[in-house]
Amino acid sequence: MVSLQDMDDLLNAHPFFAGLGPKHLDELAGCARNERFDAGDYIFHEGGMADRFYILRHGQVAVEVKVPHKGSVVLETLHEDDTLGWSWLVPPHHWTFDARAVSLVRAISLDGVCLREKMETDHELGFHLMARFVPVMGERLRAARLQMLDLYAPPA
Amino acid sequence: MDTAPGADLAARLTQTAAAARVPASMTALDPMRPRPFRIERWQRDLSDTFTIDLAPLEGSPLTFRPGQFNMLYIHGAGEVPISISGDPERPERLIHTTRAVGQVTNAMKALRVGDVIGVRGPFGTPWPVEAADGHDVVIVAGGIGLAPLRPLIHAVLARRGRLGNVVLLYGARTPEDILYRKQVSAWRGRFDMTVHVTVDRATGRWSGPVGMVTKLIARGGFDARDTAAYVCGPEIMMRHVAQALLDRGVAAERLFLSMERNMKCAIGFCGHCQWGPDFVCKDGPVFRYDRVATRLAQSEV
Amino acid sequence: MTGEAHQHSGMTNGAAPGLVCLTDDGLAALFAVLREAGCEVIGPTVRDGAIVLAPLTSVDDLPRGWRDRQDAGHYRLAPGTGPARFAHAVPAQGWKRFVHPPEARLWTARRDSDGDLSIEGPEAPPAPRAFLGVRPCDLAALGVLDGVFADPGAAHHDPAYALRRRDALVIAVSCGKPAASCFCAAMGTGPAAGDTGADVALTELVEGDRAVYLARAGSPAGAALLEAVPHTPATDDHHTARRAQADAAAAAQVRALPEAASRILADATEHAHWADVAARCLACGSCTLSCPTCFCATVEDSTSLDGATATRTRRWSSCFTEVFSYIHGGAVREERGARYRQWITHKLSSWHAQFGTSGCVGCGRCITWCPVGIDITAEVAALAADRPIRNRRAPARLRPQHTGPRRRKDDPPA
Numbered sequence: 001m002v003s004l005q006d007m008d009d010l011l012n013a014h015p016f017f018a019g020l021g022p023k024h025l026d027e028l029a030g031c032a033r034n035e036r037f038d039a040g041d042y043i044f045h046e047g048g049m050a051d052r053f054y055i056l057r058h059g060q061v062a063v064e065v066k067v068p069h070k071g072s073v074v075l076e077t078l079h080e081d082d083t084l085g086w087s088w089l090v091p092p093h094h095w096t097f098d099a100r101a102v103s104l105v106r107a108i109s110l111d112g113v114c115l116r117e118k119m120e121t122d123h124e125l126g127f128h129l130m131a132r133f134v135p136v137m138g139e140r141l142r143a144a145r146l147q148m149l150d151l152y153a154p155p156a
Numbered sequence: 157m158d159t160a161p162g163a164d165l166a167a168r169l170t171q172t173a174a175a176a177r178v179p180a181s182m183t184a185l186d187p188m189r190p191r192p193f194r195i196e197r198w199q200r201d202l203s204d205t206f207t208i209d210l211a212p213l214e215g216s217p218l219t220f221r222p223g224q225f226n227m228l229y230i231h232g233a234g235e236v237p238i239s240i241s242g243d244p245e246r247p248e249r250l251i252h253t254t255r256a257v258g259q260v261t262n263a264m265k266a267l268r269v270g271d272v273i274g275v276r277g278p279f280g281t282p283w284p285v286e287a288a289d290g291h292d293v294v295i296v297a298g299g300i301g302l303a304p305l306r307p308l309i310h311a312v313l314a315r316r317g318r319l320g321n322v323v324l325l326y327g328a329r330t331p332e333d334i335l336y337r338k339q340v341s342a343w344r345g346r347f348d349m350t351v352h353v354t355v356d357r358a359t360g361r362w363s364g365p366v367g368m369v370t371k372l373i374a375r376g377g378f379d380a381r382d383t384a385a386y387v388c389g390p391e392i393m394m395r396h397v398a399q400a401l402l403d404r405g406v407a408a409e410r411l412f413l414s415m416e417r418n419m420k421c422a423i424g425f426c427g428h429c430q431w432g433p434d435f436v437c438k439d440g441p442v443f444r445y446d447r448v449a450t451r452l453a454q455s456e457v
Numbered sequence: 458m459t460g461e462a463h464q465h466s467g468m469t470n471g472a473a474p475g476l477v478c479l480t481d482d483g484l485a486a487l488f489a490v491l492r493e494a495g496c497e498v499i500g501p502t503v504r505d506g507a508i509v510l511a512p513l514t515s516v517d518d519l520p521r522g523w524r525d526r527q528d529a530g531h532y533r534l535a536p537g538t539g540p541a542r543f544a545h546a547v548p549a550q551g552w553k554r555f556v557h558p559p560e561a562r563l564w565t566a567r568r569d570s571d572g573d574l575s576i577e578g579p580e581a582p583p584a585p586r587a588f589l590g591v592r593p594c595d596l597a598a599l600g601v602l603d604g605v606f607a608d609p610g611a612a613h614h615d616p617a618y619a620l621r622r623r624d625a626l627v628i629a630v631s632c633g634k635p636a637a638s639c640f641c642a643a644m645g646t647g648p649a650a651g652d653t654g655a656d657v658a659l660t661e662l663v664e665g666d667r668a669v670y671l672a673r674a675g676s677p678a679g680a681a682l683l684e685a686v687p688h689t690p691a692t693d694d695h696h697t698a699r700r701a702q703a704d705a706a707a708a709a710q711v712r713a714l715p716e717a718a719s720r721i722l723a724d725a726t727e728h729a730h731w732a733d734v735a736a737r738c739l740a741c742g743s744c745t746l747s748c749p750t751c752f753c754a755t756v757e758d759s760t761s762l763d764g765a766t767a768t769r770t771r772r773w774s775s776c777f778t779e780v781f782s783y784i785h786g787g788a789v790r791e792e793r794g795a796r797y798r799q800w801i802t803h804k805l806s807s808w809h810a811q812f813g814t815s816g817c818v819g820c821g822r823c824i825t826w827c828p829v830g831i832d833i834t835a836e837v838a839a840l841a842a843d844r845p846i847r848n849r850r851a852p853a854r855l856r857p858q859h860t861g862p863r864r865r866k867d868d869p870p871a
Contacts, residue, residue, distance in 0.1 A: 074358035076367040143368040147356050151390045152299030152329040155257050155786030166494040168681035173656050178623040183616040188563050192574040232760040257785040272574045418784050420756045423613040427753030433810035456795035
């Protein structure tokens with residue numbers, strides 16, 4: 001287990017939280033903990049309670065969906081410095097896909113229940129988190145739309 | 157002089173205003189006439205993609221620069237523009253990688269070693285390799301777009317000493333659609349080059365990245381403000397990759413892409429490949445991004 | 458030939474700067490000299506209700522007395538009794554077909570029993586020809602085509618074009634009776650034949666019941682030709698009448714393109730007006746076929762039944778067809794509006810970037826021969842008048858807007 005100060009430094013050094021003041025970093029560090037997943041471990045499952053999100057520090061995570069007769073289909077993979085999970089922000093807070101560690105994964109998780117409470121009372125913190133999640137969601141949406149086009153498919 | 161005034165007059169009548177502008181050199185070469193080349197090697201790369209190595213029946217090999225293309229004539233089928241995919245320092249092996257998508261390319265797919273085809277070229281603007289000197293290099297390929305970039309990768313590795321980091325980002329449809337798989341693996345094994353490959357759809361035992369090639373750009377490995385970028389793939393992919401590179405700080409003047417249009421002549425005579433003020437055949441196919449950014453965003457130009 | 462003519466033609470270095478006068482007989486003599494020298498003479502003649510360009514056997518084939526009337530989507534020919542042979546405006550076709558034929562064999566490939574290919578070059582160029590009656594706009598069009606196919610500074614040249622061009626003696630004739638569709642004055646290509654480009658520049662004047670031809674040589678070939686036919690020096694009255702004809706022909710023109718046409722088109726890529734044109738345009742390609750500078754061509758292969766011999770033929774094509782921009786998966790320009798935009802933008806704007814000149818010479822054929830009367834000058838005016846729109850799809854207008862001259866109500870019915 002790392003100390004609160006170490007966690008503060010970890011978060012401070014991460015690009016996702018760049019620009020946050022010490023007060024807000026302290027608040028986040030209070031909700032954060034280190035996580036480790038071995039290759040093959042599921043980080044969360046579709047439909048489960050989305051009570052946290054992850055900042056990946058090392059390794060590769062596959063976001064998957066189970067398709068009848070096809071097994072698990074990987075929709076995208078996430079890597080070092082990517083954030084994993086935004087369902088904690090959106091009621092009713094259920095995961096929409098599975099997340100599986102493809103390799104050894106080290107991550108920081110932030111407790112969504114704890115964060116939601118803090119965002120409720122500290123709207124400034126709420127704004128800063130939203131301002132960081134919306135571009136991530138936008139980027140994922142853009143990538144998903146391009147993927148949907150199947151650009152490299154043989155011409156019809 | 158007085159003996160044959162008629163002949164003299166006929167001779168003088170050939171001294172037309174236009175004749176003064178048509179030197180003999182202008183009529184000596186016929187740029188529409190192919191040279192016969194023999195297929196020395198035929199190799200299937202993917203289910204619909206294959207590579208042929210060509211050698212001229214007579215005469216010297218055809219020298220080219222990375223990014224240039226040839227018009228390949230298949231007897232009885234027609235002629236298509238195909239980019240050259242070989243090493244520019246080994247012109248004796250004239251290599252083309254082709255995807256069978258139409259009548260001519262399907263006829264080409266049915267050819268075998270020993271068959272003879274017609275070649276005209278090389279045509280078009282090359283990838284400006286020297287623009288990368290002193291900078292990092294990012295090469296972004298999508299699908300079959302790796303084929304026109306392979307000569308560039310050869311050229312980049314040939315002048316490796318003058319360059320900073322070298323990064324190849326390659327997006328394929330599925331793991332089975334990864335072109336030049338052995339060579340990509342070999343490049344990935346080099347210590348002086350970073351290679352990331354992603355697929356749109358994971359199949360089989362693929363455990364690598366899944367997602368658009370644009371996402372690989374975020375993984376870095378190069379100093380965006382000091383980078384020359386070369387992009388080839390479907391037009392939509394190139395637009396989004398260019399935007400992602402610009403967003404990271406790559407200069408539009410050091411960003412290059414390669415366009416594809418219908419071509420019947422490759423020398424600016426047939427008019428088919430026009431794209432705004434440019435003929436893709438002679439002003440392209442390689443364009444500097446800042447010159448074409450506006451057009452790239454406009455539909456049906 | 459008379460000694461007097463020699464004196465007055467002022468020969469130096471084979472070029473004759475002086476203006477001389479030919480009578481009807483002089484013109485006939487000129488024709489005879491060309492024929493004796495082995496030239497096929499091509500010029501305007503009446504055929505199928507129009508003045509077309511075709512091989513002529515004598516000056517009698519020229520459209521003596523005939524007048525044409527041309528306007529948007531309109532062409533009518535009327536017989537007359539006057540002595541003038543060049544009282545028409547532009548013929549139905551330009552000279553493009555004689556230097557860049559609608560169909561030409563590029564080569565023939567033969568596969569022998571070993572599978573080897575041998576490829577034989579194009580058909581031999583035609584015998585020397587004389588182009589008689591080239592209008593100044595059409596002379597300018599030949600210069601524009603030279604820029605495409607035979608630019609000395611370019612990396613590639615079309616040898617078949619260059620040979621046809623080299624071996625054609627060009628006799629230009631100033632235009633005295635422009636049609637309503639004409640706008641050469643605005644394009645700076647006419648109506649008077651200039652001193653350069655042509656081997657001989659003629660001006661036809663009517664003096665009572667006869668026509669006379671003022672001639673000036675523009676090349677050694679032109680000088681040789683004029684030397685070989687009877688002529689007299691042009692008089693001061695001739696000079697005056699020649700200038701008056703040019704001034705009147707310029708003043709008679711009702712259409713024009715603005716000098717800023719290139720910029721207007723370059724700025725109009727996104728414009729509501731394209732949808733308006735698309736609602737009228739049939740994408741038939743008449744404009745590109747009748748245009749004297751439209752050079753686009755496709756290639757077609759035909760293979761013998763046993764597969765041993767394949768012939769590659771070049772044929773005119775048009776940017777108005779869907780296949781023109783086809784790449785695997787579909788056409789780049791599926792919308793008709795996009796195809797019209799490509800044509801007019803190339804003609805008036807991109808051409809400058811590509812070849813250093815406008816692709817339009819103001820002959821007006823695209824206006825005359827458009828079956829629905831789309832008028833290049835009116836479209837440019839509409840594009841200039843309306844503000845371009847950006848970042849949104851152009852909505853189709855309910856009614857077309859016309860700002861240029863329209864077909865007259867008193868035109869005879871078809």
